[in-house]
Structures are given as structure tokens and as C-alpha cells.
Amino acid sequence: MYVYYWIALHSNYFTVFYNVSKEDEYLFKGKRKRLVEQLRLKGIKSEKVLSAIEKIPRHLFFDPTTGRPALLDHAYSDKALQIGAGQTISHPYTVAFQTEQLEIKVGEKVLEIGTGCGYQTAVLIEMGAKVYSVERQKTLFDKTKLFLPYVGYSGAKLIYGDGYKGLPQFAPFDKIIVTAGAPYIPNDLLVQLKIGGIMLIPLGEGETQEMIWLKKLSESNFDKKIMGNFKFVPLLQNKSGN
Numbered sequence: 001m002y003v004y005y006w007i008a009l010h011s012n013y014f015t016v017f018y019n020v021s022k023e024d025e026y027l028f029k030g031k032r033k034r035l036v037e038q039l040r041l042k043g044i045k046s047e048k049v050l051s052a053i054e055k056i057p058r059h060l061f062f063d064p065t066t067g068r069p070a071l072l073d074h075a076y077s078d079k080a081l082q083i084g085a086g087q088t089i090s091h092p093y094t095v096a097f098q099t100e101q102l103e104i105k106v107g108e109k110v111l112e113i114g115t116g117c118g119y120q121t122a123v124l125i126e127m128g129a130k131v132y133s134v135e136r137q138k139t140l141f142d143k144t145k146l147f148l149p150y151v152g153y154s155g156a157k158l159i160y161g162d163g164y165k166g167l168p169q170f171a172p173f174d175k176i177i178v179t180a181g182a183p184y185i186p187n188d189l190l191v192q193l194k195i196g197g198i199m200l201i202p203l204g205e206g207e208t209q210e211m212i213w214l215k216k217l218s219e220s221n222f223d224k225k226i227m228g229n230f231k232f233v234p235l236l237q238n239k240s241g242n
């Protein structure tokens with residue numbers, strides 16, 4: 001049974017990837033250039049972040065089973081879109097903003113909570129980070145684990161698990177990025193951040209979340225800034241991952 005599922009998943013992605021990679025030459029590259037111009041106007045300054053976004057084929061990251069043509073039209077507008085399993089891929093601006101604030105240097109260890117479709121993971125890989133990413137939805141985890149290498153991003157360590165706990169076995173991390181709205185800042189994540197490290201976490205259970213920027217000054221001291229409001233799906237607790 002599992003083997004059939006695996007083959008079906010592969011062939012599905014392969015077909016989508018093969019068909020759209022040809023189109024990518026013409027249509028999508030132009031769309032990405034325009035998206036990058038929009039992000040510049042909205043205040044993103046990091047050339048490394050902008051060139052990662054200009055390079056990554058975002059239109060391939062959507063669930064190919066959920067209305068692909070309609071989604072493809074929107075892939076390069078600054079919108080959050082469905083990626084399957086009731087989850088969304090963040091707005092390109094949100095991805096760009098969080099990545100810029102992390103100030104990633106080549107070779108740094110970055111923990112991402114909420115792999116989703118892997119788009120943010122791909123941006124982090126393009127920045128030269130060594131990425132560890134945790135996802136609690138098994139279906140999304142399985143898909144993304146197969147999918148990312150297809151689009152050329154095989155370097156990340158993807159883990160099925162609970163983001164609230166982080167990954168103590170791989171800690172400490174230079175940077176931590178949470179890509180779902182958390183009701184509180186999980187202590188395990190604070191512990192797993194290196195001294196001098198930066199964490200970005202959207203905080204709040206309402207319609208929108210406040211983006212919190214934290215820098216770890218010592219084991220018990222943190223510099224903290226609130227970076228404005230964003231909209232995320234919730235960081236879920238105490239639920240089965242399916």
C-alpha cells in the first residue's frame with residue numbers, strides 16, 4: 001500500500017515539475033522579478049533574500065491536487081495560499097521579512113518550526129544555512145520530504161515532530177524561525193538558541209500575530225523587539241499529527 005502511495009506521489013510531482021519547468025523559462029521568471037520589485041517597495045533590503053526569492057520556483061510548492069491552474073496564477077502575487085492538509089504557505093513578504101531579520105550567515109545552523117510545503121526551507125538553504133525543519137502534519141511532512149529534493153533542495157534535515165519541543169539532539173542553533181502563530185514562546189526553543197543567536201516567532205492566538213524578535217544575550221537574558229503584525233496558521237499543541 002505504502003509503495004503505491006509513494007509511486008503515485010512521485011509521478012504526480014514529477015509530471016507537475018516536468019511540465020512547469022519548461023514554462024518556468026519564460027513566464028515565471030518574469031513574474032518572480034516583479035514580485036521581487038514589490039518586496040523591495042515594501043521595505044525588504046537584503047539582496048541575498050531577494051535573490052533567493054527571485055530564484056525559487058514558488059509555483060511548484062503548492063499542492064498539485066488542489067486547483068493547480070488557479071493557484072499558479074497567484075503564485076507570485078504577495079498572498080498566503082493553500083498547500084494542502086488545511087495549511088498555507090506564508091506571504092512572500094512574510095517569508096522575506098522573517099528571513100531578513102534572522103541575518104543568516106553561510107554555514108549557520110537554523111531551526112525552522114513548521115516546514116509546511118518547504119518554501120521557507122528552500123529560502124533558508126539558498127541563504128547558505130544548514131537547515132533543520134520540524135513539521136507535525138504527517139501528510140505534509142511526507143510530501144515535502146519527497147518534493148524538496150525534486151526542486152533541487154536536498155540539503156535540509158526534515159523531521160516529523162512537535163515544534164514546541166524543538167530538536168534538542170541537534171541544538172544549539174544559531175537562528176530559530178517559527179512559521180506558525182504561537183500562544184506563548186516555548187521555553188525549549190529559548191534553551192536551544194545559541195548565545196548571540198536570533199529567534200523570530202509570531203505570537204498570539206487571535207486573527208493576527210505580533211512578530212517577536214529575540215536575541216539571546218545570556219542563558220537567562222534576551223533582547224526583545226516587536227516587529228509588527230502578521231497572519232499565520234496556529235502552532236498546534238497536544239494533537240495527533242495527522
Ligand code: SAH
Pocket residue numbers: 083087088089090113114115116117118119120121134135136137140161162163164179180233234235236237
Ligand atoms: N514555513 C512554511 C509555512 C507553513 S504554515 C512554508 O513555507 O510553507 C505553518 C506550518 O506549521 C504548517 O505546515 C503546520 O502544520 C505546522 N505546524 C503547526 N503546529 C506545529 C507544531 N506544533 N510543530 C511543528 N509544526 C507545526
